[in-house]
Amino acid sequence: MDQAEDLETLGEKLYALIYPKHAENAGKLTGMLLELPGPVLSQMLRDKATLNAAVEKALRALQLAQEPSKVTCKDEDDVSVSSDSLGEQLFELVNVYNTGHSQKITGMLLEQHKEAVLNLLSDPTLLEEQVNFALKTLKEQNMEEMDISDLSDADDTERLGEKIFSLVEELDPLHANDITGMLLEMDPAALQQLLSDHTVLEVAVQKAQAALDTHNQTLST
CATH class of the missing domain: 1.10.1900.10 (c-terminal domain of poly(a) binding protein)
Incomplete structure (x- = not known):
């Protein structure tokens, strides 16, 4: 209960800070930022620069997610452009989570079929699950590599x-x-x-x- 209350309080404070500049998307942006770890949220409330940077990332991710037209392609030349565009959109969304491994995680997620990647762009919950799973996999790989090299x-x-x-x-x-x-x-x-x-x-x-x-x-x- 306390944790839920804390999250609600954080959400209200974040919303109040975000609303003046981004009234139209304040609710969505607040929801996206609340997915981040607690310490990061606390830092945002203390430091305007951190908050602004996170809001900008979330805003870009939101805009990209709302523009599926960029992903459509008609000929072979557009396929590579489409793949690059997918990668850029996905990177922006993954980067919001501040994992420190955005590039690697994006690369891992892009190995899936195109339809699966498109689903990630439109479903924040699914994206969060896959980002967490990829992060866990990366950490396990690093541990194994350390053991083997030793x-x-x-x-x-x-x-x-x-x-x-x-x-x-x-x-x-x-x-x-x-x-x-x-x-x-x-x-x-x-x-x-x-x-x-x-x-x-x-x-x-x-x-x-x-x-x-x-x-x-x-x-x-």
């Missing part, structure tokens, strides 16, 4: 470590562990060079040995 990085480092250790062990079996650990602090590109050029590897091992000797001498003094 795993692959760890796996690559482990494989590199094993290869370098086997080569270092031939040159200095006694300090192979320490030297390999030191070498693994190098850039991946440099490590690849160690694997492909034995001379470079020998030089790197000698440097590591010298560093180890210096370290051991410091400890003993």
